[in-house]
Amino acid sequence: MSAATVDQLAVVADRVGLLISGIKPDQWDDPTPCPEWDVRALVRHLVLGNVMDTSGLLTRPPAHRELLAGFDETAVALLAAFRVPGVADRILEVPFGRVSGLMALHLRLTELLVHGWDIARATGQETAFPDDVIEQELGFTARALASMPSPRRPFAPAIASPATAPVLDQLVCSLGRVA
Template sequence: MQQATMEQLADATGEMGRLIAGIRQEQWSGPTPCADWDVRALVSHVVQGSARFAVALGGEPQATTADPTAAGFERNAAVLLAAAGRPDAASRIVEVPFGRVPGAVALHLQLTELLVHGWDLAVATGGRAGFSDQLAAQELEFTLGALASVPPDRQPFAPPQPVRDDAPTLDRLAATLGRRIDAPPS
């Protein structure tokens, strides 16, 4: 499996920032593919998740924010990029929802989080997620391998959903993590 890179993280946070900045006022209360979250709750989750990963990788907690806006995400993304760029970030052991993992694994998890929630946000707002297909393929490969090692009682995702073999890679990743590809949010 290919090692995740800082350049990939910078590109993914940049694309997520673009998606968040493109949310129109009337879309903030709209539904998303995540049944329990509207657009505001999804963005809040992404903002807070970026802060958690940043702190786990050695970032300063006081430098992060819970502000569920494009500015809040940009602030946390900057802290995340700085923390992930630390020399010990890849080898640092960090706590994630299903256990302790090396920072290199946490970086893959953060990339996957950005890709899938970017997909969610694009579906919810009628936009297009502009993540690279190469990155989506890399994180799909990572996800398929990682899911096999997640204990059943700590599974943070919905069951995989059917998807066409020729679907875009990002759609296949989203379906692997429980998103229905054929239905808009309700």
Template sequence: MTDHLTHTPVDDLAAVFDVVGDLVAAVQNDQWGNATPCPEWDVRALVGHMVLGNRLFAGILRGEAAVVPGALDPRAHDVLGTDPVAAYRGAAKDLLVAFRGPGVLDRMFQVPAGLVPGIAALHLRVVEDLVHGWDLARATGQEIRIPDELVERALGFTRAKLADVPPDRSPFAPATTVPDNAAPLDRLAALLGRPSEPPR
């Protein structure tokens, strides 16, 4: 466990990757075609999208990749092969190494959301894999266990950034409603437009 005095933002991303990697590892063979809260993607496509995103960001941080149309479309790129767990964990580990590079969190990078400092790029990946982890758990009947304080940090970042995005350019569906006492991750998912009902 990381001591609170030495906690860094990269530790949040590492914690999310650990939890989501375990969710991916627990997907049953007959669940890869299950519907997810992302209507256009089944479970395999959802995991593929996360792998593509983590690989893209690692390449951007190293100056080896750029944002191009369709780069994150899992229907155009099969990156999971025969071992989705290894693909997810490998991409996650590579991105953590890239974020831990000297000065990375302070430099500016062109990512799909625009030109942002490295620390914002890191928060974007935390939110992305948190919410898609929520999607994956819903689609496969699993429970996602993430410390509430980590999710609250992601919520704070997301609320601040969404306020800067014009409604006609938002990549997210309109926010949905959850009870005031809902878990932080359910509130984050609702903020980004996730339906309250499980996918069918």
């Protein structure tokens, strides 16, 4: 497995931040490909994910201020946490179990890619994620899901996509989205 890097996360987080800044005022209540979340709830989910991963990596509870922060601010804190020496080997709790810091990095990358696609789809924007990072996370996701019992999977069952589909469409389909 190619190891995810903090630099890759920085690029993807920056591009998700651009998607979020491109949300028009009248789009915040619009539905997303995640049936239970509108655009606002999906962005809040990403912010909370950044905060929770930062907290887990730094082995401390989240501060009240962090819970009120926006995406860009929480992404900066998350990147700083992932840059702490030795953090890749730490074990942290995620919604479906305990994982290493390196696994958390892959999970965060995948989450930002997929939910970035969700935001783009819901708001009529284009994504600009690096294909090599998407391909890496598509491989990671396939291996991770194959070893995970169905009840613990955080995403919907996979939907078949053509092998000729863009790699981001293949990734979102592998996690239950219709591309």
